[in-house]
Amino acid sequence: MHRSSPRSRTTAVLASAAAVLGLATLAPTTAQPGNPDPRQRGPVVLRVIDGDTVEVRGDGRVIPNGEIARVRLLExxxxxxxxxxxxxxxxxxxxLLPVGSRLRTERDVELKDRFDRYLLYVWNExxxxxxESLVRSGHATKVLFEPNDKYWPTMTRAEQAARQTGAGLxxxxxxxTR
Incomplete structure (x- = not known):
């Protein structure tokens, strides 16, 4: 009969406990010391309200950690x-923004609108x-609410392309009418 050392038994118990608690992962990550796993960053999509508004749970960067907030897609x-x-x-x-997915967000000059929604540019996982994707595919039109105009040339080109091809709407x- 093979007897294991107390140290190897402790390691095995800790590994089992980590697996049970969900602390261990089988998927490789790109995380490095000082460079957290990018999949673990960004607000989490809770629901899509309409084509240009989503509800998210903040991650502590732009939207406070844990806060449930509405995000209005800019421009x-x-x-x-x-x-x-x-x-x-x-x-x-x-x-584009499935429930449970994480976003990368970027703000412009004004952070919130009069309805207390966060005004943000959004990238998906x-x-x-x-x-831009929504404008280019004809699911949205460009609209400027100054002073938030960081990507206005990008949105203008996307809408021109959508109009030329008769995409979407x-x-x-x-x-x-927009």
């Missing part, structure tokens, strides 16, 4: 509920610039 506007292409815009945002709706 874009999607059709309101009941308007032409609103369901498609909301569905596209939900595809695949590093897609969601604000540009061909589905009689005349987008």
């Amino acid at each position: 874009i506007d999607t059709p309101e509920r009941g308007e032409c292409f609103s369901r498609q815009a909301t569905a596209r945002t939900a595809e 695949k590093d897609v610039f969601v604000n 540009w061909s589905a709706c009689p005349t987008p």
Whole structure:
């Protein structure tokens, strides 16, 4: 019979406890000392409210840690509920920002609007610039609420491309009023 040392038994017990508690992970990470795992950073999507607004749980950077907050995507506007292409815009945002996923956010000059929503540029876990993607695919139009204009040239080019190809609402709706 093989007898293990007290040290190896302790190691085995600790490893088992870590696995049970979910402290151990089988997936490799890119984390390095002083460089946390990027998958563990950013606000978490709780729900998509409409095409240009999501609810998130803050991570302590822009939005306080644990705070449940609404984020209004900057420099874009999607059709309101009941308007032409609103369901498609909301569905596209939900595809880009699935519940439980993490965001990378960037602020501009003004952090909040009069409705207390955070005004942010958002990238998803695949590093897609969601604000621009929605405009380029025709699920949103560009809209400028000064002084927040950091990506205005990007949004202008994205909308021009969507209009030229008749993407999304540009061909589905009689005349987008935005």
